[in-house]
Amino acid sequence: MPPFDVPEGDPFGPHNLPYGVFSLPGSAERTVGVRLGDHVLDAGAAAHALGSPYASLLARPALNPLLAAGRTAWSDVRRALTAWVTVPAHRETVEPFFHPLSEVTLHLPFEVADYVDFYASENHARNVGRIFRPDAEDSLTPNWKHLPIGYHGRSGTVVVSGTDVVRPSGQRKAPADAAPVFGPSVRLDIEAEVGFVVGVPSEQGRPVPLSAYRDHVFGLFLLNDWSARDIQAWEYVPLGPFLGKSFATSVSAWVTPLDALDEARVAPPERTHDLLPYLDDSGEEPGGYDLRITVRINGHTVSECPFSTMYWTAAQQLAHMTVNGASLRTGDLYGSGTVSGPTERERGSLLELTWNGRDPLELPGGKRTFLEDGDVVTLSAWAPGPDGARVGLGEVTGRVVPAS
Template sequence: MAPTQQSPLDLAEGDPFGPHNLPYGVFATADEPERRRLGVRLGDHVLDVGAAAEALGSPYATLLARPNLNPLLAAGRTAWHDVRRALTAWVTIPSHRSSIEPLLHPLGDVTLHLPYEVADYVDFYASEHHATNVGRIFRPDGDALTPNWKHLPIGYHGRSGTIVVSGTDVVRPSGQRKAPADPAPVFGPSVKLDIEAEVGFVVGKPSGLGTPVALSDFPEHVFGLSLLNDWSARDIQAWEYVPLGPFLGKSFATSVSAWVTPLEALEAARTDPPVRDFALLPYLDDSAEEDKGGYDIRITVAVNGHVIAEPPFATMYWTAAQQLAQMTVNGASLRTGDLYGSGTVSGPEVHQRGSLLELTWNGRDPLELPEGKRTFLEDGDVVTMTAWAPGPDGTRVGLGEVSGRIVSAA
């Protein structure tokens, strides 16, 4: 007699993508490659959320039968909670098995897409360890941190049109670059192509023009988070960034995970941010906030399968709530699908640095990889970031990986 096939609902103990997680994504199947559907990840399968909602008579069936996350993002916190509670019941209550099992697709059989339409993109510079390292590299005889750094979260407005989903190739950018000793700039492919290990936060509920968002309103507006790699051409960036900051050195590509983990799945990962040694202005002062502003997320960065860094997100000086408050304090509005990056995540130890700029000290100290030394990325290199956070009852919450391969300049 043939052995009974295990149900995809019966996950191995400790699976980081169990019912305590349920991150959202968008997928298509091989038989209907043009039809994009909303899904949640369960183990190594994807549940067709819209089909499940229809099969089980959910009042949110119409909302979930969409080709991306934007309608759910815009629906607000009550809908986010209700849908998550329903999903948890659908994948855990035995009486639902006959309806749910046929709607689960193996991960290896589907194509994953960008989960939402990105509205605006902002990237921050919120790790004191990263900012200090960068300052020491470029201003060895001056102060490592700029005078404003501990008074406000510094950021820049990026390019939403070049946000790409994990697995998308990254074309080496070309642009002007000028080394300090060069008499004039030259044009050509970047020779200092870098990574930045970050966490991206996805905005759901919009805000009105002229209405700042308070620290306490962070969970009303931010739906969830995912891993983010803010690819950086350091040589292009170094020549262009004075006086207005990053531009072409950053805008060619930013990779995000195909999965968005709801904030509700990360309650057990909340943690206090580092002690601040400067008094903050009231709109940024979180000392009296009941909710802890930080997240304990453990990131791993690998190049061609070889681990090069393990940046700890819990060390970030500025929290996501403070970043949201800073983005809107001047009256700038939020839109559904806005994405903002945490900035490079780096810790106090060498192996916790989240960029090659820091890991190699701007090329002075090459990394030893099995295939040879690296200062910055070479064509063909594949960078993969993974992460997990503490979950309820000792579980782990897995964050979907973000990966990209470098291809030669166009």
């Protein structure tokens, strides 16, 4: 089937056009690609052949130059790409630059600058509070409804979908143990999240307001922030996650531009506390996204996580991240935090799904409380698109391998 003939209803049709980076068999050269159905378009080669002024941004081994070019360039390039794959007059020129998706190698789509992870789901935060503070009067911490809680992660261990994840080792100590021990994590977990990538940088000392979110953020993608719960439990008091989180964060090979998700914009949950002015989004466009995330372990669906339930939006997270004057850099990545809905079937981590190991999951290959070596975790998602179409988000998959 020619690459232009995308089946009706395909979530990667011309209404989507996510960006990635790929290489061809036998070649180490990487370049920007755009997905259409089951093919990837060499965007730089097509742009050069059609005389696009943006050819130099697309014929690169990473998305960073395009990210830094800004919103006008993003819109222009998307408009041009849509024409290239839909207007019959372009077919003869563009078709040679398509490659079957099955024949290319996909790479990390952008060079990651800094990495910040948030904690934006009230359902997730309340579940965690009930698990670890069962006697607390309120399962949320006192600051949770006033600001998006976050922490800095390790950008150097962000890996593309399909990369194996080595089971991390570290110190762990059960409450009854006299002293900590060292060894591989025995409570390896996932966190189903959505990541956002910054394109346009900001000046240090100048906060980014809510209204400037779309001027700085290029797109979003699925993210699995692997977590070693036993290592984390021993180390995180008083300073928060460190080795229990920094060993690997898996991201999709495809970045969906925000412009592809206009029909998926939704209002966030009703606010229960008054917000300070820099976080007050009552006068802004709807800041949530209706993304439907599926979590599978070894091909078996264990959860369906609704991103529309996230209390804090990506715009609020960006505003909070910079309100102290911290600057943005091209390639900055920030994660939403675990996406969990209000029901048991909608929880985005094994910590919640098994209630800290109390209630094992029944899988075709046996029970699970936390991940075993050889387990393959896959996140997939879609969002409402134009005229009833679905916008697909690229999968993020990782296989757990034993500690070396």
